Amino acid sequence: MQDLTAIFAPQGVLAGQLPGFKPRGAQLEMAVAVAETIRQSGCLVAEAGTGTGKTLAYLVPAVLSGKKTIVSTATKTLQDQLFRKDLPLVRRALKGPFRPVLLKGRGNYLCLYRLENALGFRAGYGAAEAHALEALQRWARNTSSGDIAEAVDVPESSSLWPSVTSTADNCLGQDCPRYGDCFLAKARRAAQEADVLVINHHLLWADWTLKNDGFGEILPAAELIVIDEAHQFLESAAQFLGLTVSSRQLSDLAHDIVVERFKHATDVPELLAEAERLDRLAADLRLALGEESRRDAWHRVADDPMVAEILMGLRRQLGDLAEALKSLAVRSKGLESCAKRCAELSTRLASFLVEEAGDTVRWFETRKRGFALNRTPLAIAEEFAKFRQASKAAWIFASATLTVSGRFDHFIGQLGLADAECQAWDSPFDFRRQSLLFLPEGMPDPGSESYTRAVLRAALPVLRASRGRAFLLFTSHQALLEAAALLPRILDYPLFIQGTQPKSTLLELFKRAGNGVLLGTGSFWEGVDVSGPALSCVIIDKLPFASPSDPVLSARLESLRKAGQNPFLNHQLPAAIIALRQGIGRLIRDPTDRGVLMVCDPRLLSRSYGKLFLDSLPDIPRSRLLQDVERFFAQEPEAIAV
Numbered sequence: 001m002q003d004l005t006a007i008f009a010p011q012g013v014l015a016g017q018l019p020g021f022k023p024r025g026a027q028l029e030m031a032v033a034v035a036e037t038i039r040q041s042g043c044l045v046a047e048a049g050t051g052t053g054k055t056l057a058y059l060v061p062a063v064l065s066g067k068k069t070i071v072s073t074a075t076k077t078l079q080d081q082l083f084r085k086d087l088p089l090v091r092r093a094l095k096g097p098f099r100p101v102l103l104k105g106r107g108n109y110l111c112l113y114r115l116e117n118a119l120g121f122r123a124g125y126g127a128a129e130a131h132a133l134e135a136l137q138r139w140a141r142n143t144s145s146g147d148i149a150e151a152v153d154v155p156e157s158s159s160l161w162p163s164v165t166s167t168a169d170n171c172l173g174q175d176c177p178r179y180g181d182c183f184l185a186k187a188r189r190a191a192q193e194a195d196v197l198v199i200n201h202h203l204l205w206a207d208w209t210l211k212n213d214g215f216g217e218i219l220p221a222a223e224l225i226v227i228d229e230a231h232q233f234l235e236s237a238a239q240f241l242g243l244t245v246s247s248r249q250l251s252d253l254a255h256d257i258v259v260e261r262f263k264h265a266t267d268v269p270e271l272l273a274e275a276e277r278l279d280r281l282a283a284d285l286r287l288a289l290g291e292e293s294r295r296d297a298w299h300r301v302a303d304d305p306m307v308a309e310i311l312m313g314l315r316r317q318l319g320d321l322a323e324a325l326k327s328l329a330v331r332s333k334g335l336e337s338c339a340k341r342c343a344e345l346s347t348r349l350a351s352f353l354v355e356e357a358g359d360t361v362r363w364f365e366t367r368k369r370g371f372a373l374n375r376t377p378l379a380i381a382e383e384f385a386k387f388r389q390a391s392k393a394a395w396i397f398a399s400a401t402l403t404v405s406g407r408f409d410h411f412i413g414q415l416g417l418a419d420a421e422c423q424a425w426d427s428p429f430d431f432r433r434q435s436l437l438f439l440p441e442g443m444p445d446p447g448s449e450s451y452t453r454a455v456l457r458a459a460l461p462v463l464r465a466s467r468g469r470a471f472l473l474f475t476s477h478q479a480l481l482e483a484a485a486l487l488p489r490i491l492d493y494p495l496f497i498q499g500t501q502p503k504s505t506l507l508e509l510f511k512r513a514g515n516g517v518l519l520g521t522g523s524f525w526e527g528v529d530v531s532g533p534a535l536s537c538v539i540i541d542k543l544p545f546a547s548p549s550d551p552v553l554s555a556r557l558e559s560l561r562k563a564g565q566n567p568f569l570n571h572q573l574p575a576a577i578i579a580l581r582q583g584i585g586r587l588i589r590d591p592t593d594r595g596v597l598m599v600c601d602p603r604l605l606s607r608s609y610g611k612l613f614l615d616s617l618p619d620i621p622r623s624r625l626l627q628d629v630e631r632f633f634a635q636e637p638e639a640i641a642v
């Protein structure tokens with residue numbers, strides 16, 4: 001306690017390393033709670049409002065403890081921030097000799113074996129892919145990490161990446177001819193020696209799945225596991241505890257069979273035709289599932305004769321290929337791997353086609369050129385209890401948004417954390433002085449066809465008052481597209497639309513513009529940090545209730561209903577409140593920020609549950625008058641006027 005008090009003091013070691021550092025009581029209190037949890041090997045669920053400094057509040061006691069620590073966060077961007085900014089700061093401040101290591105999922109590392117295959121088998125590559133291959137070949141000679149984020153000459157969207165990175169299905173592991181030089185293997189060896197290992201939620205669950213299935217492990221044993229951005233932890237779990245068969249897996253397998261046949265089995269010409277047939281069947285299934293992009297319950301298409309016939313053909317083809325490759329497996333590790341993959345995909349497809357039990361749901365998703373067939377668990381609390389018990393570690397769950405009306409029930413119920421210590425610390429920001437909540441009058445029902453137009457009509461005078469500098473956050477991609485089509489005709493400020501450019505590029509252009517308006521959905525509701533006057537207004541079109549037509553949510557709600565619970569009150573409402581709190585969190589990012597939050601949805605005041613939303617928000621002054629918005633922006637200091 002004395003060490004932490006000194007470290008977080010006005011003249012402490014953190015203040016010496018962090019310009020503008022100001023002691024925050026909540027930050028010190030959280031650090032003490034984390035230290036006590038580590039000492040007791042317990043479990044802490046910590047909500048720390050924006051500006052609390054939760055990252056340092058868990059990193060400092062973690063490093064001081066000397067315990068082998070895993071820090072898991074939600075995205076690669078947050079991983080990089082922890083590893084490249086926060087951990088170096090802690091190391092300088094504490095002058096400790098601990099070793100931090102960053103580990104990403106396998107798809108983030110160049111696979112030298114697959115690069116060689118791509119270079120030796122260029123048939124079908126266009127000019128852009130050929131140029132990218134040459135750039136990758138040059139980069140591969142010089143990189144020490146193999147992290148594809150460093151390959152700046154190849155765009156993130158390049159169709160080449162699947163051909164030069166590995167998946168759990170196609171990786172040859174220790175049988176790979178290039179295993180000695182494998183970037184992924186080197187990264188995983190370094191991870192075993194780390195004092196503080198920075199990963200993401202997907203990797204943590206992937207590791208548990210491997211251990212649970214008896215196939216070894218990716219991560220070292222840890223004495224402390226920190227789950228940052230804990231509100232996203234559940235979705236990652238559902239993905240890895242479930243089952244997926246995708247067109248990408250099938251097409252990659254077909255491609256790899258062709259490559260291996262070209263290298264090691266030219267005397268078996270029929271293998272080429274069989275691989276092409278597998279690829280064609282995957283394409284046929286995509287067409288049979290309908291032209292439009294779709295996410296729906298499997299029972300909607302399960303009885304379609306064409307779908308059933310193609311699936312039967314796929315299972316037969318995978319079985320035939322597995323049999324044909326079995327006799328060729330001795331020729332190369334690549335052919336042996338393809339034989340195993342055929343058998344595994346056949347088994348996975350058979351498992352998917354079995355009628356679901358009450359604790360899982362089958363669903364499918366189609367995109368422009370691909371599909372995925374999924375079986376997803378509806379609840380993970382029981383599985384996570386095994387995970388925690390097996391780890392024998394102390395656990396810290398941290399996020400700015402875990403409570404609903406001050407209660408942790410929703411979060412701890414989903415993960416089965418009844419034994420956890422739960423504590424919450426409010427944001428230190430002065431929301432009464434720094435912000436205004438504007439709830440426009442006269443808005444129609446959110447279900448009406450004209451609703452998005454009404455949102456834009458209400459938003460325009462607010463955007464004029466804020467002089468741009470705004471996020472418009474939508475709850476659906478359809479609403480975003482409608483707004484994107486209408487706004488260029490009526491808006492005088494630079495417009496930035498999600499999907500037109502990579503997210504990081506879009507954000508950088510928005511910041512530089514100084515008076516831009518950014519339209520976003522989904523990923524722009526959270527994990528986006530724009531401090532300063534460039535973002536002075538956040539406009540939210542609707543309360544972010546997830547669509548009940550989503551197959552996983554629909555099944556989860558039905559399961560709750562059968563258990564005698566109220567699906568709306570026990571799941572939909574708390575999930576929407578946490579999502580809204582995330583969107584609102586984009587507005588005030590530091591003590592000097594000012595801004596207006598506009599929520600257009602009339603249900604916030606007209607429905608009884610609206611009070612639960614309002615009770616979960618910071619203490620923000622509220623108004624229904626446009627004049628108050630105009631007055632708020634008119635009072636901005638001259639120094640930050642645009």
